[in-house]
Amino acid sequence: MTDMKKRQVIVVGGGIGGSSAAFHMKQLGIDVLMLEKDQFPRDKPCGDGVIPAVFPVLRNMGVYDQVVAEGYPSGYIRLYAPDDTYFRMSNTTTLEGEEAPMYCIPRYRFDDMVNKAAVNAGVDYLENFEVTEILMERGQAKGIRGIHNGKAVEIESDMVVLASGSHSMVARQMGFYEENPDYVFYGLRGYFNDIEGLEDVEFYYPDKFLPTGYIWLFPTGKTSANVGVFITESALKKTGMTSEELLWEWIGNTHMGHKRLGHAKLIGKLKGWRLPSGKRKPIYAGGVMAVGDAGNMIEQYGGGGIPQAMVAGTIAAQTAKNAIQANDFSKAFMKNYSDAVDQAFSATYIGMEALRQYAFGTPEQLKNTINWMNEHEAEDASMQDYLFKGLKLDPTKLAGQMMSHF
Numbered sequence: 001m002t003d004m005k006k007r008q009v010i011v012v013g014g015g016i017g018g019s020s021a022a023f024h025m026k027q028l029g030i031d032v033l034m035l036e037k038d039q040f041p042r043d044k045p046c047g048d049g050v051i052p053a054v055f056p057v058l059r060n061m062g063v064y065d066q067v068v069a070e071g072y073p074s075g076y077i078r079l080y081a082p083d084d085t086y087f088r089m090s091n092t093t094t095l096e097g098e099e100a101p102m103y104c105i106p107r108y109r110f111d112d113m114v115n116k117a118a119v120n121a122g123v124d125y126l127e128n129f130e131v132t133e134i135l136m137e138r139g140q141a142k143g144i145r146g147i148h149n150g151k152a153v154e155i156e157s158d159m160v161v162l163a164s165g166s167h168s169m170v171a172r173q174m175g176f177y178e179e180n181p182d183y184v185f186y187g188l189r190g191y192f193n194d195i196e197g198l199e200d201v202e203f204y205y206p207d208k209f210l211p212t213g214y215i216w217l218f219p220t221g222k223t224s225a226n227v228g229v230f231i232t233e234s235a236l237k238k239t240g241m242t243s244e245e246l247l248w249e250w251i252g253n254t255h256m257g258h259k260r261l262g263h264a265k266l267i268g269k270l271k272g273w274r275l276p277s278g279k280r281k282p283i284y285a286g287g288v289m290a291v292g293d294a295g296n297m298i299e300q301y302g303g304g305g306i307p308q309a310m311v312a313g314t315i316a317a318q319t320a321k322n323a324i325q326a327n328d329f330s331k332a333f334m335k336n337y338s339d340a341v342d343q344a345f346s347a348t349y350i351g352m353e354a355l356r357q358y359a360f361g362t363p364e365q366l367k368n369t370i371n372w373m374n375e376h377e378a379e380d381a382s383m384q385d386y387l388f389k390g391l392k393l394d395p396t397k398l399a400g401q402m403m404s405h406f
């Protein structure tokens with residue numbers, strides 16, 4: 001029975017970010033309590049694409065082999081222009097001497113594996129516990145207030161890690177919540193069967209959804225896929241449609257949409273969710289660190305957030321350990337967490353922002369990007385090569401220009 005005694009750290013949210021933070025804290029000998037409002041296994045709308053950037057964390061947590069056993073691998077990606085031309089690129093990375101593809105695995109399963117890894121490592125854990133407030137005293141976190149099985153509860157702690165996802169009201173309380181419609185995306189996903197000619201991950205950029213929108217097909221089998229829409233709030237508003245209407249419009253009224261999904265069957269329901277991107281707001285306060293979607297860590301071109309949430313969890317654990325050793329939980333000390341997160345991800349955010357501004361921002365840019373990549377395929381050119389050699393963008397200038405956004 002987990003008691004309500006004072007803890008060194010309380011982690012709010014038992015999803016992938018919270019479970020990574022709590023698991024790594026436990027490994028570092030920290031007294032940590034993880035609180036989750038839902039009950040696992042639980043669903044989470046997602047493309048379900050688990051990419052190699054997160055594999056080292058999955059290996060640490062002992063869940064990598066399970067992901068490989070249950071996930072569906074995809075070794076290639078195709079980027080399509082509206083007229084059917086496409087560029088096919090490798091989706092594998094060499095990690096610790098092995099070729100690693102992306103795996104598509106339902107979040108209902110994946111999140112449960114990650115959550116159980118934390119619980120089995122000995123993390124104290126309560127479900128049906130909704131944290132409603134971070135208790136602050138003179139700018140310093142002192143614990144949390146919440147509702148557990150219908151009862152109001154307060155628990156004290158030296159630090160609080162917010163890993164409560166993209167709708168997090170506690171992140172709003174702390175001023176971490178991203179509101180900018182160019183950096184908040186809407187995602188929608190559904191599972192389709194009976195898809196013909198499915199070999200690779202597919203991305204489509206229909207004219208209407210530009211800028212910054214696409215439709216994905218992530219294979220979950222030979223003829224089945226997780227299909228979804230990814231679009232900024234501002235672009236969605238301009239279409240005058242919902243993301244669900246956009247998907248049906250693409251399937252029913254565009255050449256490519258009809259060709260790919262005209263004869264496919266939707267299994268179950270389409271589900272939508274919010275994706276706050278780019279880490280442009282603060283992610284720390286006195287005794288507080290935000291991890292994953294609660295800290296707006298989704299990258300703002302492809303929409304991936306699993307690696308950021310789980311890697312940030314490891315950084316929060318190390319920062320908590322250092323803070324305990326220094327007996328310093330101040331805002332100034334917590335800045336070390338934000339700096340380490342920047343060091344880990346800012347190159348990704350800068351690269352992704354450059355892609356969305358210069359390579360995929362308009363139908364014309366998209367066509368040029370795909371043409372250049374096809375012309376330079378023999379040289380094994382990467383997207384980075386396109387930005388710096390194809391478009392001749394200056395990496396130093398670009399970083400300066402992008403950093404001024406952050």
Ligand SMILES: Cc1cc2nc3c(=O)[nH]c(=O)nc-3n(C[C@H](O)[C@H](O)[C@H](O)COP(=O)(O)OP(=O)(O)OC[C@H]3O[C@@H](n4cnc5c(N)ncnc54)[C@H](O)[C@@H]3O)c2cc1C
Nearest residue numbers: 013015017037046047049131164165187273292293305306
């Ligand atoms: C449609 C869509 C497609 C996506 N596709 C991909 C993809 O293919 N690949 C990829 O890498 N990323 C993808 N992402 C992003 C990815 O889903 C997120 O970045 C990731 O889930 C973030 O993990 P998290 O732990 O921060 O938050 P979450 O996974 O949302 O977990 C938060 C947890 O906190 C709990 N919680 C919330 N509030 C409270 C509270 N007050 N008290 C207690 N508990 C609370 C929730 O119940 C939940 O269990 C996609 C997102 C969307 C919406």
